[in-house]
Amino acid sequence: xxxxxxxxxxxxxxxxxxxRQQPAGxxxxxxxxxxxxxxxxxxxxxxxxxxxxxxxxxxxFALTMFFGVEATMTAVSTDAAKGVTDRFRSxxxxxxxxxxxxxxADLMNxxxxxxxxxxxxxxxGWRWQEGLGRALAAFGLLLxxxxxxxWVGIFLGLVVKGPESVTMVQILVWPVGFLSGVFVDxxxxxxxxxxxxxxxxxxxxxAASRDLFxxxxxxxxxxxxxxxxxxxxxxxIFLPLSVHRHRRLGS
Amino acid sequence: xxxxxxxADGIRxxxxxxxxxxxxxxxxxVPGGMxxxxxxxxxxxxxxxxxxxxxxxxxxxxxxxxxxxxxxTEAARVRQRIGLVGQYAAVDEIxxxxxxxxxxxxxxxxxxxxxxxRADELLERFGLAEAGGKPVAKYSGxxxxxxxxxxxxxxxxxxxxxxxxxxxxxxxxxxxxxSALRELVAGGTTILLTTQYLEEADQLAHRIAMLWHGRVxxxxxxxxxxxxxxxxxIDLAFAxxxxxxxxxxxxxxxxxxxxxxxxxxISVPVRQRTRALIAISxxxxxxxxEPVEVNLRRPTLDEVFLDLHRKQGDKQEVAA
Ligand SMILES: Nc1ncnc2c1ncn2[C@@H]1O[C@H](COP(=O)(O)OP(=O)(O)O)[C@@H](O)[C@H]1O
Ligand SMILES: [Mg+2]
Numbered sequence: 175x176x177x178x179x180x181x182x183x184x185x186x187x188x189x190x191x192x193x194r195q196q197p198a199g200x201x202x203x204x205x206x207x208x209x210x211x212x213x214x215x216x217x218x219x220x221x222x223x224x225x226x227x228x229x230x231x232x233x234x235f236a237l238t239m240f241f242g243v244e245a246t247m248t249a250v251s252t253d254a255a256k257g258v259t260d261r262f263r264s265x266x267x268x269x270x271x272x273x274x275x276x277x278x279a280d281l282m283n284x285x286x287x288x289x290x291x292x293x294x295x296x297x298x299g300w301r302w303q304e305g306l307g308r309a310l311a312a313f314g315l316l317l318x319x320x321x322x323x324x325w326v327g328i329f330l331g332l333v334v335k336g337p338e339s340v341t342m343v344q345i346l347v348w349p350v351g352f353l354s355g356v357f358v359d360x361x362x363x364x365x366x367x368x369x370x371x372x373x374x375x376x377x378x379x380x381a382a383s384r385d386l387f388x389x390x391x392x393x394x395x396x397x398x399x400x401x402x403x404x405x406x407x408x409x410x411i412f413l414p415l416s417v418h419r420h421r422r423l424g425s
Numbered sequence: 426x427x428x429x430x431x432x433a434d435g436i437r438x439x440x441x442x443x444x445x446x447x448x449x450x451x452x453x454x455v456p457g458g459m460x461x462x463x464x465x466x467x468x469x470x471x472x473x474x475x476x477x478x479x480x481x482x483x484x485x486x487x488x489x490x491x492x493x494x495x496x497x498t499e500a501a502r503v504r505q506r507i508g509l510v511g512q513y514a515a516v517d518e519i520x521x522x523x524x525x526x527x528x529x530x531x532x533x534x535x536x537x538x539x540x541x542x543r544a545d546e547l548l549e550r551f552g553l554a555e556a557g558g559k560p561v562a563k564y565s566g567x568x569x570x571x572x573x574x575x576x577x578x579x580x581x582x583x584x585x586x587x588x589x590x591x592x593x594x595x596x597x598x599x600x601x602x603x604s605a606l607r608e609l610v611a612g613g614t615t616i617l618l619t620t621q622y623l624e625e626a627d628q629l630a631h632r633i634a635m636l637w638h639g640r641v642x643x644x645x646x647x648x649x650x651x652x653x654x655x656x657x658x659i660d661l662a663f664a665x666x667x668x669x670x671x672x673x674x675x676x677x678x679x680x681x682x683x684x685x686x687x688x689x690x691i692s693v694p695v696r697q698r699t700r701a702l703i704a705i706s707x708x709x710x711x712x713x714x715e716p717v718e719v720n721l722r723r724p725t726l727d728e729v730f731l732d733l734h735r736k737q738g739d740k741q742e743v744a745a
Contacts, residue, residue: 177534184531191528192519195560257515261576264479264509265532266501424482 178274181267185275189249189283200283203245204290207238211291214357215298222358225390231295232312232383232391233356236376238291239320242284243327244347248340250276250331259423269420277324284320288313303388312386315401319379322405325412332419355380359392375404428493430584430615431455431478436487438473438639447473449639451487455617455632457583460610462630462647463619470639471619472512475588478617479509492583508577512588514569515576516561522548522572523557529576540579547575551605567598571605578609585609587618591625603628623651623725635729651723656681657698658728659705661691662718672714679704682732694724694732 193200211234219226253259262272302309334340353370354360355377360368371377372394382401384391436451447470455461465471476482478491480500489496492506516525523544530540548557551571561569570590577585590606591599606629609616620626626633627647635643635650643650661676663669669689677684679701680693695701698721709715724732 181532184528188517188520188528191524195519195521195524256518257511257513258517260476260481260511261509261515261529262532263481264504264507265529266505266534267532 178268178271181271182274182278185262185271186278186282188275189279204287207234207241207287207291208294210234210237211295212298218357227298228300228389229384229391230357231291231300232387232389233354233376233380234291234295235288235312235316235383236319236354236380237351237356238287239284239316239323239379240351240376241347242280242287242320243323243330244340244344245283246276246280246324246327247331247334247343249280250328251334251336251340254332254423255336263423273328273416273420276328277321280324280327281317281320285317288316300389302386304386308386308388312383315379315382315386318402318405319375322375322408322412325409325416328416329412329419332416332423350374351376355391361392375408378404427457429454429490430457431461431489431491431617433474433478433489434487436474436477436489437485438470438477438482439485446639448477448484451636451639452641453634455615457615458613459631460606460616460618460629462626462633463617463636464621464623464626464633465619465636466621469636471636472588473639474636475509475511475586475617475619479507479586480504481509506583508582508585510570510573510577510585510587510590512592514566514573516569516572518562519560521558521560522553522564522568525561525572526576526579530579533580535579543579547578550608551575552601565598566594567601570594570598570602574602574605574609581612582614584615584617587616589619589621592621599625623729651729656694656696656724658722658724659693659695659698659702660718660720660722661693661705661716663689663691663714663716665689668714672709672712672716675708675712675714676705679708692728694728 211230214234215227215230218230222229250259253262259272263269302312330343334343351357353367354374355371360371360377362368363371378397378400381391381393381397383389385393385397431453432455433451433453436448437446438448438451439446449470451470451474453463453474463471463474473482477484478489478496480491480496480503484497491503494502494506496503516522517528520528526544526547527537527540530543531537535543545554545557548554551574553568553571553575556564556568561572564572574587574590587606590602594602603625606616606618610629618626618629630647632645633647633650634641659680661669661672663672666689669686669691673684673686673691676691676693679695681696681701682694684691684693686692693705702719702721706719
């Protein structure tokens, strides 16, 4: 057990070394969502209303978690393609360590991304209104979503064949992001789109965060429950699939 | 007699969805403390064999024992005793050479200080001390390969698998990797080296097994192998392609196999070198088409495999 923890930490720290080696890449990544937030807040804020920025930010936090899928997938497929995964598998380490190391590294990455975005939002006047306790609960739900999406990313990373498919997922990320309650309330969309957006896991987390932060926006029924259940469901599906895929590497 | 370092017995492996097996009754016995060459053309099954022996992949049937442990039932024990240098340099390109070695040292359960000092030792030994701080993305092919080798030697393995270490390298890189491998051999590690190049196996291996369609078809020392397959070749060069065409029937009549022609050159396999050489020269002199150059030599790997291919084809035709 302690061996697994030690190995996990060594592998997660590899990611920190990546940040040090290529600081520009990670920083641009962290600032990317800040840019999106500024762009949409600025573009639509005028048309939609003064409190649009406060509405948008919790959605942007959820979107930041969602963008992590791409990072996880890229890292996993690169390691597999470069043979690094095989080298890990030929070492006398526990196979769980490799996956847990990935988890820890990606959660750290997303947490920093979240802190950067929250900092930027706060600098522009966004606030949580209902106390630190409820704000922390919101951050917890956001990281829970990220945790669930880790398994989606690991699964996709093991399934895709090389960098071309990564590009495809990078493109698909956008419609999924737009078809949700991140940017606008699904109730304002044409009904069939609205229904899809309503059921998007991102919408649940965005709505529950708005509720917990006390930010504007209609909070649908059971938002909190859905924000907890969706990630658990995704994890229940994709964790076993990832493990299965990992096993299949050897067959 | 000492137990072999690697023994494989009737291994079969068919990839999911593949029509033909990648390994089809693969047998191998590698004594300890030597470089053993697994020689075969692209697609013969070399990588598959290495991945199975290194516990990265399950076998469908058969049995393999590496460093005294069964790869199917004692994979973890095997992993403690082996090193693997895969066909593609498996190092983190963003990290520096030193950071890679420290990472793999930590994952071999060395403490931080020990991992760092071991990394420096290995960088020195493989001529990478100067480049140690640079990201691997900036390394040449030969440097990556050497780093890859170094990463496999952090804790001295009993058995080292090296899969096609020089495929895709330029001559300079190939020389660098060869000298690194030679140094390892001097250290007494058992090495299973796969290659597509007869020259490479000849240079580095004490014994060679030839792999063909997932099965070992021939085994022995490099000299034995070359002697048993096809005997010698005579290369003849003529003044021009016309003369070569004229000479061909006469040369073919005295050859022990299909002649190969290329512009003004003819190559033929012969069983008895001296007798064939005299017979061909005399006959050509009588015809009045004399070669401008004559050479007697051992077969190249290409010729060996072409020969095998023909025999294999003959067998299949007989079966059909
Ligand atoms: N992942 C795979 N899926 C299906 N077939 C494969 C896979 N890897 C290799 N093969 C096939 O198995 C055979 C042996 O391949 P390999 O072991 O890579 O040969 P070598 O290393 O000698 O070039 C080839 O016919 C190859 O096409
Ligand atoms: Mg190969």
